[in-house]
Amino acid sequence: MNRRRLLAGLGAVATxxxxxxxxxxxxxxxxxxxxxxxxxxxQAYLALSPTQAANATFVNQDSGANNELSIDINDATGTAxxxxxxxxxxxxxxxxxxxxxxxxxxEIEVSISELVDDDFDPTASGLTVQFYPGTDxxxxxxxxxxxLGTGTAQVIGLRIETxxxxxENFNADATVRAEAT
Amino acid sequence: MGALASGTAAVIGTGAFSSVEADRQVDVQVTEDAxxxxxLDNSGEANDMYFDTSGDxxxxxxxxxxxxxNGVNPNADTVAEDVFTITNQGxxxxxxxxxxxxxxxxxxxxxxxxxxxxxxxxxLAEDDGDGDATYELGVGESVNVDFAINSGTSNLSGTLxxxxxxx
Numbered sequence: 315m316n317r318r319r320l321l322a323g324l325g326a327v328a329t330x331x332x333x334x335x336x337x338x339x340x341x342x343x344x345x346x347x348x349x350x351x352x353x354x355x356x357q358a359y360l361a362l363s364p365t366q367a368a369n370a371t372f373v374n375q376d377s378g379a380n381n382e383l384s385i386d387i388n389d390a391t392g393t394a395x396x397x398x399x400x401x402x403x404x405x406x407x408x409x410x411x412x413x414x415x416x417x418x419x420x421e422i423e424v425s426i427s428e429l430v431d432d433d434f435d436p437t438a439s440g441l442t443v444q445f446y447p448g449t450d451x452x453x454x455x456x457x458x459x460x461x462l463g464t465g466t467a468q469v470i471g472l473r474i475e476t477x478x479x480x481x482e483n484f485n486a487d488a489t490v491r492a493e494a495t
Numbered sequence: 496m497g498a499l500a501s502g503t504a505a506v507i508g509t510g511a512f513s514s515v516e517a518d519r520q521v522d523v524q525v526t527e528d529a530x531x532x533x534x535l536d537n538s539g540e541a542n543d544m545y546f547d548t549s550g551d552x553x554x555x556x557x558x559x560x561x562x563x564x565n566g567v568n569p570n571a572d573t574v575a576e577d578v579f580t581i582t583n584q585g586x587x588x589x590x591x592x593x594x595x596x597x598x599x600x601x602x603x604x605x606x607x608x609x610x611x612x613x614x615x616x617x618x619l620a621e622d623d624g625d626g627d628a629t630y631e632l633g634v635g636e637s638v639n640v641d642f643a644i645n646s647g648t649s650n651l652s653g654t655l656x657x658x659x660x661x662x
Contacts (some may be wrong), residue, residue, distance in 0.1 A: 339585045340657045343613040348599050350644050350651040351558040353566030360568055380569035380648045386542055397659040415565030419541040494576075495540075 321368075352383040352401065359494050367410035378403050383412060388483055402481075406474045409449050415422035420494040426470070427489045428456040434484040440477015441484060445470050460465035461495060524592050527551040532585040538639050540577035546641075555579065555655065557644065572609035577620060577639040581657060583632040589659040590629040591638065592636045593617055599653025604630050607641035615651055616643045631662070 355375070356363035362383040364370035375381040388399045389407075400406045416422050418448050427447040431438045444454035460468055505572070528551065530534040535553050537543040538560065542560050547554045555578055558566055567573045583589050594600040599615045605622030619630045620639035632636050 339532045339589075339659070340587075342531075342585075342589075342657075344528075344531075344533060344535070344657045346535070346552065346554055346655050346657065348555040348556065348595075348597075348615060348617070348642070348653045348655050350598075350646065351566035352555075352569050352646045352650055353564065353650055355568055357563075357565040358568040358571075359560055359564035359573065360571070360595065362568070382569050382648075404625070415563070416561055417562045419544045419560050419562065462613045 336345040340456075347360075349388055352380055356381050358386055360422075360424075360490065361413075361415040361417050361467075362490070363413050363415070365410045365413050367469070369408045369411045369471070372408065373412050375440050375447075375471050378410060383413060385472065387472075398477075400474050402476050402478055404474075404476050407451050408474070408477075409471040410469045411472055412468055413469050414462070414490070416462040416492070418464065418492075421461060421463045422492040423495055424455065424468070424490065424492050425459040426455040426491070428454065429486045429488055433486040435486065436482065436484065437486050440475075442473075442475040443486070443488070445488065446473060446475045447471075459493075462492075499536040522615040525551075526552045532583075533545070533580035533589075533657065534584040535657070536580055536582065538577040542575045542578045545575060553588070555642065557642075566650075567644050569646060569648045571646055573644045573646065574607060574609060574641070575643070576607065576641045580637045580639045581619075581632070581635055581638040582661075585658070585661075586634060587661040588631060588633045589661055590624070591619065591632050592629045592658045592660075593619060593654045594639070594658070595653050596656070597653030598609045599655055601628075603628055607643050609643040609645045611645070613645050613649070613651065614648045615653055617641070617655055626637055629660075630658070 372385050372387055374384045374386055385423035414424055429443040431441055434441060444456065447460050447470060451473050462468060463491050537546055537548060545555060545557050547556045564649040581591055595601050595617055599617060602616050602618040607616065607618040610616050618641050620641050621630065623631045632638060
């Protein structure tokens with residue numbers, strides 16, 4: 315190949331390179347930071363806190379774990395006779411135990427799972443725990459989710475039905491679920 | 496190798512010079528994210544509250560919700576869809592991809608779900624159906640970005656890398 319043809323070939327390559335370059339961008343890459351703050355349970359997007367009512371005595375907030383809320387029916391500190399728990403073959407209703415507030419950005423539907431025998435450790439027999447809004451014990455939240463607009467709150471109660479379980483401490487995790495409507 | 500290379504260079508360069516240096520002006524306009532060729536901006540949805548556009552370089556920050564919330568719940572799974580939007584403001588269709596580092600990892604387009612242990616996941620909100628991890632964005636088109644968080648009791652942070660390649 316003589317020199318002239320070689321140079322012409324190079325020129326053609328360079329020209330097509332220029333043609334490719336006329337787009338505004340061929341590739342772009344951008345790094346952006348993503349941060350997540352873990353709030354206290356009572357300050358979070360789905361704020362969970364004790365009510366101001368008497369049954370709030372059954373609520374614990376773990377100060378070592380961002381005030382994570384839990385409910386302990388075994389160890390009420392506010393009852394007059396310092397009772398140890400619920401009795402067998404009984405139905406107990408505890409109104410206004412804790413409070414859920416929608417502090418997020420969207421209207422949500424809130425449900426809370428029902429707890430039955432196998433959910434507990436140790437496994438129980440005839441033990442059911444349901445959560446209900448306000449005093450509406452016939453509309454448990456595992457069946458009838460409630461709608462909460464942003465900035466609104468709902469107090470929650472517990473209905474506990476005991477069959478004939480042995481006298482024992484039963485533990486379970488209930489799932490609070492909030493879905494944008 | 497050395498002999499061959501210098502011989503070839505001599506032919507191409509015609510021997511007039513062995514090196515040259517010339518300064519030419521290059522204008523690069525750096526714009527805030529909303530106006531860049533790869534545009535990043537508020538989604539117009541409720542969760543763009545978590546997209547911080549106060550500086551020129553935008554960021555995602557799950558902290559104040561504007562409704563009293565100061566962050567995600569401890570020991571919870573949180574999903575926030577449509578936090579911000581990516582728009583192709585260039586002149587060619589591009590394939591958009593996401594990757595993460597630190598506490599952040601990327602999922603396939605259209606498949607946002609919280610990670611199985613403490614961390615943050617990110618995914619493009621829609622899948623273009625071609626079976627790969629990228630999303631094809633035509634000129635002027637947009638796609639939203641979803642996030643999910645599995646929180647313990649410690650704050651999380653990561654870096655999101657947004658890539659775009661012309662097709």
